[in-house]
Amino acid sequence: MTEAAFRVLRAQVFALYNQHSYAAALALIEQQAPLFPQYESDLLFWRACLASTMGDQAGAIGWLQQAADRGLWYHERMLRDPDLDSVRGTEAFAQLQVLFQQRYAQAQAVATPQRRVWEPAGAVQGLLVALHGANGSIASDGDYWQPATAFGWRVAMLQSAQLWSPNRYHWADPAQALAELRQHLAELVPPPLTVIGGFSMGAALAVRAVLSGAVAVNRFLAVAPAIRPEQVEPLLAHADPHTRGYVVIGDLDSLSQPVQEWVVTLQQAGVPCEVEVCRGVNHDYPPDFTATVQRGLAFLAA
Incomplete structure (x- = not known):
């Protein structure tokens, strides 16, 4: 199954x-x-x-x-x-x-960091780097992100070297997680239009890495990001002026309100950031995630 x-x-x-x-x-x-x-x-x-x-x-x-x-x-x-x-x-x-x-x-x-890359059939629109959530892997999350190739995006699904259980991984050590992300980006040679996406803990890593300026990428697509307003606000002082973000959160997610709060904070700080609130969704990917990714990438490519 x-x-x-x-x-x-x-x-x-x-x-x-x-x-x-x-x-x-x-x-x-x-x-x-x-x-x-x-x-x-x-x-x-x-x-x-x-x-x-x-x-x-x-x-x-x-x-x-x-x-x-x-x-x-x-x-x-x-x-x-x-x-x-x-x-x-x-x-x-x-x-x-x-x-x-x-x-x-x-x-x-x-254990070592792993990566799988899917190429689009035609011209490359940009690079989408995807990060799994806690207790995730390429196998668990890759199928959610791979369909972005249909929209012209090269998709690189990353897998942490930090083990959670057999064949399941996490990003709990922030320094190691950031080091792995930087190494992957160096090897991928990202084009100007690059987006770092992720789910839950992986989404939190994407938000931190982009807003803090720790990586030379200024676009993030965060799904059910496990990060709170007090963790996001200090990062704004380091954000690239051209940063854009797209956030996806379920209305039943316990972090729904805090996440929407920090999205408003970004908007008030002049950072273009859209939030897509998915009805009836808890801490998970929305049912029609492919359409969500298409909307998010279109906004981030603008």
Whole structure:
């Protein structure tokens, strides 16, 4: 099944979780898991969290142990999830933590930045550099950005070297993230019309990199950017006078209002920045993201 289908399942599971319907969420995962073998790591972790939340310590440890038996591991930040509090003090959990940390360290030691580039069929309009969100990858986010080639854009999907879980990555170390972004840009030799886009944590990196002047790019396309007004406002003093931004945010996203606030701040500072508020969308890509990208790139190319 595709990443888009998995995102639908995730939304359904999280909706049940938010309704405290933990048993129903677990049953849904059990029903759908055979359709998503490539997301086994996520599904086992969700099961462990749900079991722990329901007070089923044996079940929670069992799911984590199954992940260990499959050669999987989880970042220490994931293991701090409050949903695992019921098993946190157990010897079995402590042993799994040690094993997962060892596997993480081994995997992180050999992880390197990755990039995939898609070329347009005709003349190149510009370069779109895309950054995945936390717990993302080229595989998870690439299909959202690749269709921009149909509008004449060369698309470069970047993947962080910072591991979150097997085949999932994040940008939590800002210095390392910026260094990787700069290296990719140097190798891509960006044309004058270059846009840095991203989702969630990747969108926050795009906004920071462009507004701070840390990269020689003055266009950003931020989808569900995980960045707040107090983090954006200090960057304006360094912004290129020709900066333009396009922001996409769901009206159900917990960051919807703060994001719209800093967009207004940019506009008041003279930075052309449009915001597209997507109805009925939480912290995710909107359903018709290809049309959104087309609108955003048209605005940024003006």
